[in-house]
Amino acid sequence: MGEAAGGARLVEGGFATAPATLAVGVATALLLIYLWRRPCRKNASPATPLPPGPWGLPVIGYLPFLRGQQQHVAFKWIAEKYGPVFRVKMGAMNVAVLNDFESISEGYSKLLRRPKALFLDHAGITGVSNLNGRPWVENRRFCVRSVTSGSYGGKTMEQQVEDEAVYLAEKIAEAEGEAINVADLVLPSVSNNVTALVMGSRYDFEDERRVFLDNILVRTIRCLAAGAVISVMPIGLRAITTLFFTKFGQMRRIVDDTRKFFRGVPVGQRADFVRRGLPVDLPDYRVAPTQPGRQERHRTAKD
Known part of the structure; x- marks a missing residue:
């Protein structure tokens, strides 16, 4: 009887912890989805249109599909489907890729800014x-x-x-x-x-x-x-x-x-x-x- 009661308590304890585990899992998933969908650029307008491109997976984006191949080759294949200017989800960040000479020339001649040095900015280094x-x-x-x-x-x-x-x-x-x-x-x-x-x-x-x-x-x-x-x-x-x-x-x-x-x-x-x-x-x-x-x-x- 004692062993049976102990087993019952163990089973009941297992069932009791299941809702808590499920709640933690759901909360973690919601947090990851929020971080993934949160705009990564502080000054970016939510209405800013993005070029077409593959979305990839939550949190990690398109990074797994770029493994095992040179990046410029993978971008060439993406450009064949979406055009020379496309978007790729790199982890939590949307990256606009200029993949031909004309778009690169136009982008660097008409834009007042250059890509931000996130590593230096985040490290608090200015210069x-x-x-x-x-x-x-x-x-x-x-x-x-x-x-x-x-x-x-x-x-x-x-x-x-x-x-x-x-x-x-x-x-x-x-x-x-x-x-x-x-x-x-x-x-x-x-x-x-x-x-x-x-x-x-x-x-x-x-x-x-x-x-x-x-x-x-x-x-x-x-x-x-x-x-x-x-x-x-x-x-x-x-x-x-x-x-x-x-x-x-x-x-x-x-x-x-x-x-x-x-x-x-x-x-x-x-x-x-x-x-x-x-x-x-x-x-x-x-x-x-x-x-x-x-x-x-x-x-x-x-x-």
Whole structure:
């Protein structure tokens, strides 16, 4: 009798927990559906028309159907059905895809904005890399002017790239035909062109400043690659990614290291440029063409 009573209580307990389990399951499903259907862009109008495209699955969208194939090939197949401009549900986000030259040219020539750098925005990082709107347009104009000008730093950007290419070829030749990882040389070579533009100086590959900067670049690339998931996550779950041990926490530390690097710009070289009346770096060049009106620098550098 005791065993039977115990079995009855167990069965009754099992039936008693069934409604609670069902309620939790239904609530979870409703929450996931809400997060999936919630607009992912804060400023997007609910009435904004979207191009046609496959809907995919709840929460994860069309991502499972893109596995195992190159993305541009999958988009080519989708474009054959829906046209060159279509929409794909990437996780919780609707992504409009421009899949031919004409639509890409029109989109980038007529739009004032560029795609948001969600990873940097979510990590709380602001700067030239994620400028948008009018500040981005004006900043781009100054960058193009500095690259094409023959007065920048006493050397045109074309000359800088040519000199850096010669240096890269010399470093490859030092291997004397042995197998090497060219990426280890290409990364600092390309970065030297950027530092020459931004700071007016480049560094030999063995320079400790060059090694320090290369380490920052490698860490940044890894964080950006892993951080792409933020673009497809529901907004309600993005707060998890701000924890210190995530890629966003690492990105903040990288920014701190980058600030340390830029504080170490060689003072002697800057003083030499100043004596010659040349812009020292890109921010100086942005002011030079508009002297004495420094307010233009303020407008283009501040978002």
